[in-house]
Amino acid sequence: MNPQELKSILSSGLLSFPVTDFNAQGDFHREGYIKRLEWLAPYGASALFAAGGTGEFFSLAASEYSQVIKTAVDTCATSVPILAGVGGSTRQAIEYAQEAERLGAKGLLLLPHYLTEASQDGVAAHVEAVCKSVKLGVIVYNRNVCRLTAPLLERLAERCPNLIGYKDGLGDIELMVSIRRRLGDRFSYLGGLPTAEVYAAAYKALGVPVYSSAVFNFIPKTAMDFYHAVAREDHATVGKIIDDFFLPYLDIRNRKAGYAVSIVKAGATISGYSAGPVRTPLTDLLPEEYEALAALIDKQGPQ
Numbered sequence: 001m002n003p004q005e006l007k008s009i010l011s012s013g014l015l016s017f018p019v020t021d022f023n024a025q026g027d028f029h030r031e032g033y034i035k036r037l038e039w040l041a042p043y044g045a046s047a048l049f050a051a052g053g054t055g056e057f058f059s060l061a062a063s064e065y066s067q068v069i070k071t072a073v074d075t076c077a078t079s080v081p082i083l084a085g086v087g088g089s090t091r092q093a094i095e096y097a098q099e100a101e102r103l104g105a106k107g108l109l110l111l112p113h114y115l116t117e118a119s120q121d122g123v124a125a126h127v128e129a130v131c132k133s134v135k136l137g138v139i140v141y142n143r144n145v146c147r148l149t150a151p152l153l154e155r156l157a158e159r160c161p162n163l164i165g166y167k168d169g170l171g172d173i174e175l176m177v178s179i180r181r182r183l184g185d186r187f188s189y190l191g192g193l194p195t196a197e198v199y200a201a202a203y204k205a206l207g208v209p210v211y212s213s214a215v216f217n218f219i220p221k222t223a224m225d226f227y228h229a230v231a232r233e234d235h236a237t238v239g240k241i242i243d244d245f246f247l248p249y250l251d252i253r254n255r256k257a258g259y260a261v262s263i264v265k266a267g268a269t270i271s272g273y274s275a276g277p278v279r280t281p282l283t284d285l286l287p288e289e290y291e292a293l294a295a296l297i298d299k300q301g302p303q
Contacts, residue, residue: 001137002137003164004164007164009081010188013046014046014211014212015048015211016212016216016217017053017085018054018055018217019055019217019265019268020033020051020056020060021275021276028068032276033068033075036275042079045220046081046210047107048072048076048081049082049084050071051068052111054214056278057087062096069082073105083109083139089113090125090129097136101135108137108139112145112146113145127140127163128159131156131163137162139164139166140165143167143169147175150181150182153166153183154183157187166183170193176208180206189208190208192212195215195249196214197230198250200226200227200238204231211227214264218264218268222241229241261282262278263285266285266293
């Protein structure tokens with residue numbers, strides 16, 4: 001799959017980030033991950049991102065990363081494209097990118113670099129180095145320490161033909177509008193704020209109709225129903241699902257930092273596809289929070 005073919009796929013449809021399965025000892029659980037991917041793949045997501053933020057990329061050792069990507073690529077070879085999360089320092093991100101390419105991933109999501117603050121030019125140089133290290137299509141994730149502006153993204157687009165996507169995790173509407181207007185159809189645009197469904201209709205109005213769903217991990221039918229309701233501008237259905245599920249879901253998610261991942265793993269367990277515990281420094285939901293989430297999921301009916 002060349003970068004332009006990937007861009008076309010990412011320009012419509014729902015995307016998702018499967019959680020990464022760990023056993024009781026906290027080690028990668030390959031069999032559980034295979035079972036999860038086989039369950040999720042037929043629901044109709046356009047692509048799945050292995051070892052992304054929801055997949056706890058930041059907690060994986062290099063050897064585990066290779067296992068996760070290979071397992072995802074092999075399992076979904078005939079069903080849905082697998083993109084790989086990459087990140088860290090520039091050299092580290094390049095190593096991950098080249099390993100993902102070697103293992104057969106169809107594209108890359110470049111997560112923000114590590115803690116170090118850097119100038120805009122430095123961040124742009126980091127992105128350019130990763131793009132030029134592979135032939136795969138790359139999506140850059142503007143979030144946290146990565147806050148690329150429209151002029152810099154335009155420069156990167158000129159220098160890196162395989163930079164085909166922009167994912168927004170900042171929620172800066174002025175910046176998003178300036179990027180969308182300046183870059184036009186050069187990129188595929190993805191909404192990437194945590195619990196993206198809450199922002200989906202607003203982002204669609206900005207020209208960003210595609211987003212990544214974390215709740216697809218445990219209520220895939222509801223996630224797809226919601227996406228289609230947004231796409232056809234069925235405001236009544238969108239409003240009902242937001243009121244009945246997403247607002248009370250956010251009430252649980254917002255109780256502790258890191259729960260954006262923890263709550264998804266809890267949801268997977270409730271739905272019968274346990275992915276095990278989160279790794280530190282994240283913490284799992286408290287029992288009462290788990291029960292509240294279980295009640296919300298039960299109201300969504302069979303998936």
